[in-house]
Amino acid sequence: MASDHTRSAILAAAERLYADRGFGDVTLRDIVAEANVNLAAVNYHFGSKDELIAELFVTRSIATNRERLRELKAAEEAGGGRAPIEVILRALVGPTLRGCLGPENQRSTAARFMIRASIESVPPIRRIKNREIDHLRKFAGAMRRSLPDRSDVDIYWGLNFALAMAHHTIRESERLTKLSEGQCDLDDVEDVVARVVSVATMALTMAKAETKAPSRLAAR
Amino acid sequence: MASDHTRSAILAAAERLYADRGFGDVTLRDIVAEANVNLAAVNYHFGSKDELIAELFVTRSIATNRERLRELKAAEEAGGGRAPIEVILRALVGPTLRGCLGPENQRSTAARFMIRASIESVPPIRRIKNREIDHLRKFAGAMRRSLPDRSDVDIYWGLNFALAMAHHTIRESERLTKLSEGQCDLDDVEDVVARVVSVATMALTMAKAETKAPSRLAAR
């Protein structure tokens, strides 16, 4: 089998470095140094830097999507085709939050890599990313089944806001800690998950009577 | 005064390009081409590329912060020291959303540049960014005055979520449009503002009884 030691060493090193420092300032030379392999190995095994990134993203994307869907599926079957909205939202944002926040040694390289990918949107990833929309559509479907009275538009907005809160909290966790002078405990991941899920649930279940009322109350 | 035509042409071109394409793939040569000036002009007038970016960011940061605070101040004075939470939130997220969404010709280069800066977090900007925390603290103060019964932690989380929804919606507007197949109308900016403000208000005013309840309902 030729022991693809080099190949997987490159993949692991690349994922770790990208997760830690972003795509912007990680060079092939950084990666091969971290992986203890020769510079040319990347092009030999993957063809190009972009193809390395693409493979990394595709692999992780499939894995985490399958993981999330499994959780969702289980919840829906347990509820006879309908899962409570909180459970759906928890399946959507829980894994990512748990993988990116909390005690350092419990964080998942994969989750952090995926967050980077969703943030920086480098060309090779942007080309593939449509896949994620189909994935989100499945969640939207489950949400619709869970809340048959809400309009599609409201469902999509709720989904959007849930992802917004989760991703932004991950991205800006340092700023929130600093702003709150440590009062917001981002190491208590389950509390963070609960907060995000709670607000997203409210967004999806509360009446929106006064939503459109004072259009420009504060417009100067 | 020597007619700083070149200087301001560079600033304008850089801001426009950065706003459109991000810091990642805009080179000095792109900027000077857009500004119709010589390549060396950037280093002559600003010292370095990083100092150009820093000046751009500082200028815009001061301006938009002053703008937002003016709106906030006015609202608080009109309410005798306390402004309704909706108005505060609207002052926080309204200008940015209006500047980045809506009809193309109404979008603001400044707002789009600031969003890029808050997303990509390039080194010269990261060094200055502490300033923004002080700015957010002022909003947190107003929110605390508006909702004296809420804990500081809840205030900070509400602030965090409001910014999360606004920024994420801007960043991922294209995806939301695609996901909802056009049903979510991101050109109707006032509707977007209303939705963000509405959810953030709920997050800040609703009781949080069940928040901490089912910690790992869906954990496999």
Place this chain on the structure above:
DNA sequence: TTGCAATTCAAACACTTGTATGAAACTATC
């Protein structure tokens, strides 16, 4: 006009990037 400082310009520099090359080392099959 003359002189001097500020500005512009074309060109080159030093450096980093991803990629390509061809020889060397290794591995497995006969």
Place this chain on the structure above:
DNA sequence: GATAGTTTCATACAAGTGTTTGAATTGCAA
């Protein structure tokens, strides 16, 4: 153990980056 195919390696390459240089040009004061 010789041989063919795979993998590794040091090195070079071409392109792009921000920056520097020193001469040309401009604008303004004496």
